[in-house]
Amino acid sequence: MNHRHTRGFTLIELLVVISIISLLIALLLPGLASARNAGRRAQCISNFRNIGQATHMYAGDWKGFVPREGNENYLEERGNGAYWTVSHVPWAMACRKYVAPRPEYRNNYHNPPREYGDKFVNAKIYKCPSHPNPGHNVSYIINGLRFDRAGIVNEGNFRHGSGRYAHQIERVVTSSTMVYITEFESDPTNYFVNQMYNTSWNAYGDRGPAGWMDTWRAVHVIGQYQGTSGRRTEHKRHQTGSNVLYLDGHAEYRTDDYILDLKNWDDKLYHLQRDTDR
DSSP states (O other): OOOOOOOOOOHHHHHHHHHHHHHHHHHHHHHHHHHHHHHHHHHHHHHHHHHHHHHHHHHHHTTTEEOOSSSEEEEEEOSTTOEEEEEEEOHHHHHHHHHSOOGGGTTOOSSOOGGGOOTTTTOGGGOOTTOOOTTOSOOEEEEOOOEEETTEEOOGGGOTTOSOOOEEGGGOTTTTTSEEEEEBOOOTTOHHHHHHTSHHHHTTTTHHHHTTOEEOSTHHHHSOOBTBTSOOBOTTSBTTEEEEEETTSOEEEEEHHHHTOGGGGOOOOTTOSOOOOO
């Protein structure tokens, strides 16, 4: 009678197989991570493009005027076809009607009832999938800088609300090159989380947190992170750069040196303080 013997793996052979598997994993992981990062960046770009479309829809409803600050001016007709800036609405609230409608707002997106404030929970389009801080429901920030001349930012004696006035989109000759919206600071110390979502700001519902989502001082773009008196932009959200939305509606990935250069934030409207419908 014949006996069949089964030969098992030796320890050396097992170690060789494990080594090969480990090597393959080491080779594949960077590629998988790179693909995942590319997917997140693409989703962020898609968010920006949709926000760009919403901006142009807003302009169509408001005589060509577009948001430019966290606390943005909106318009009211004052007779003879003239429109003047009379109140404030954050850019994220201005676009909210077109990207994530809230029926309970009853089309009152400039000043919604406080009891309906949800801190943008339902506006997923405002959330970058690569934003590392889960405490933030808005990952983007708008260009609210007001330049007196090339390279010189008018900071309104450091008083919030003295930045870029509302203006008509057709005025901006740099609409395809000027940073309009980019990525908000990662907020590693939770400074903005604690400020934006505290009891006082929550009393204003969605408008409260949105009031922080702009740059109105040069340091908000080029400075170091140090709370409200420091940098508010994130210039390396996606590895060596961040995504940028332009006022003409297109969006693209830009390296950090582009985002940190103030000349790319200049709309060249040096002589205009505010526009009227003409």
